[in-house]
Amino acid sequence: MNIMNNILITGNQGYIGPALVAILKEQYPSSTVTGLDTGFFESRPTIQRAYPQILPDYQMVGDVRQLDASVLSGFDAVIHLAAISNDPMGETFSDVTKQINLEASKDLARRAKMSGVKRFVFASSCSVYGASDDNAFVNEESPLVPVTTYAKSKVLMEKYLSSLASPDFQVVCLRFATACGASSRLRLDLVLNDFVYTALTSNKIKILSDGSPWRPLIDTQDMSRALIWACYKYSDSALPFLAVNVGRNDNNFRISELAECVASQLPRTQIVLNKDASPDKRSYKVDFNRFKQLAGADVPQMCITQSISQLIDCIEPMLSQGGGTQMNDYKRLHILKGLIEAKHLDSCLYWNRSPAV
Ligand SMILES: NC(=O)c1ccc[n+]([C@@H]2O[C@H](COP(=O)([O-])OP(=O)(O)OC[C@H]3O[C@@H](n4cnc5c(N)ncnc54)[C@H](O)[C@@H]3O)[C@@H](O)[C@H]2O)c1
Numbered sequence: 127m128n129i130m131n132n133i134l135i136t137g138n139q140g141y142i143g144p145a146l147v148a149i150l151k152e153q154y155p156s157s158t159v160t161g162l163d164t165g166f167f168e169s170r171p172t173i174q175r176a177y178p179q180i181l182p183d184y185q186m187v188g189d190v191r192q193l194d195a196s197v198l199s200g201f202d203a204v205i206h207l208a209a210i211s212n213d214p215m216g217e218t219f220s221d222v223t224k225q226i227n228l229e230a231s232k233d234l235a236r237r238a239k240m241s242g243v244k245r246f247v248f249a250s251s252c253s254v255y256g257a258s259d260d261n262a263f264v265n266e267e268s269p270l271v272p273v274t275t276y277a278k279s280k281v282l283m284e285k286y287l288s289s290l291a292s293p294d295f296q297v298v299c300l301r302f303a304t305a306c307g308a309s310s311r312l313r314l315d316l317v318l319n320d321f322v323y324t325a326l327t328s329n330k331i332k333i334l335s336d337g338s339p340w341r342p343l344i345d346t347q348d349m350s351r352a353l354i355w356a357c358y359k360y361s362d363s364a365l366p367f368l369a370v371n372v373g374r375n376d377n378n379f380r381i382s383e384l385a386e387c388v389a390s391q392l393p394r395t396q397i398v399l400n401k402d403a404s405p406d407k408r409s410y411k412v413d414f415n416r417f418k419q420l421a422g423a424d425v426p427q428m429c430i431t432q433s434i435s436q437l438i439d440c441i442e443p444m445l446s447q448g449g450g451t452q453m454n455d456y457k458r459l460h461i462l463k464g465l466i467e468a469k470h471l472d473s474c475l476y477w478n479r480s481p482a483v
């Protein structure tokens with residue numbers, strides 16, 4: 127087993143980061159965890175009760191585009207989450223996405239290697255495959271055909287990391303399915319989370335497509351366990367670079383099926399399909415067998431029913447206490463646009479003032 131005492135997590139103040147810190151501290155209480163985040167969403171409404179807020183041992187406030195070279199010294203491993211983290215943001219801020227997700231991320235990895243970091247874990251995405259044929263599964267051997275700026279940034283970063291990896295600097299790229307589930311910093315711009323929220327608030331799920339596209343889903347808790355596995359447990363000195371799909375095969379759903387799963391737990395829900403919608407290009411069905419073979423007990427454990435019931439447990443009390451009435455407060459793109467409008471961020475997403483801490 128690897129000795130990873132000193133861990134840096136970038137982007138720890140987003141949706142996945144809080145679950146990751148909590149589960150990592152639970153599994154490895156003697157590890158020292160440092161967070162590094164620019165705080166785009168730090169002061170936004172959060173839901174505290176989904177997880178006990180376990181904070182990192184140290185929190186650095188900073189932008190990965192402006193890092194001091196010395197910041198990385200002393201860490202055994204880096205888990206790199208910081209990114210412009212979905213397609214709509216990637217299209218709206220395409221230059222910034224290239225700066226953060228690619229150029230700054232490359233610098234971070236290169237400096238990590240130079241500083242003696244032994245393990246670099248990168249949060250990649252199954253969107254690297256682009257669209258797949260209706261009933262065909264994509265696996266790690268499938269061609270990478272990213273269709274968005276966001277997905278392209280993940281492909282290019284993986285490619286760079288594969289050239290940097292060495293026996294002393296092992297790289298694991300986790301190609302995650304679409305995230306879902308409870309978090310102390312909830313996002314509602316993710317398909318399942320959106321469906322549960324709108325079912326709870328309006329008894330209706332409006333599907334923008336004809337409901338046929340495939341999406342693989344993974345709960346934030348399982349993402350966290352996979353990131354920890356990649357950091358502490360994966361070991362193959364003959365293979366310094368690994369890129370693997372992370373999810374579970376039975377969590378590949380058509381969008382309409384996802385809505386039906388929500389409606390089965392919230393029976394008053396009416397599902398409205400847009401039968402005239404043009405085909406959604408982002409349809410993909412993913413094979414997760416390789417991760418199952420590699421990760422053993424650390425494979426995803428949460429089925430969709432559990433993720434939905436935890437989301438209901440997370441959102442219902444928030445609504446009953448009069449909070450969470452503005453869905454846009456939980457959508458990443460809307461938050462960034464609001465910060466620009468209020469002149470807190472400039473158009474390149476640099477702070478005009480110190481971020482709230
Ligand atoms: N959410 C998903 O469905 C999903 C799926 C696959 C992969 N991923 C990847 O997982 C990672 C985390 O996703 P998330 O859902 O928690 O995203 P998020 O948007 O909720 O969080 C990202 C965090 O990164 C920080 N950040 C962004 N730019 C930064 C910069 N320049 N310097 C420092 N910090 C910066 C933000 O402040 C935020 O706290 C991302 O890399 C994302 O691409 C997410």
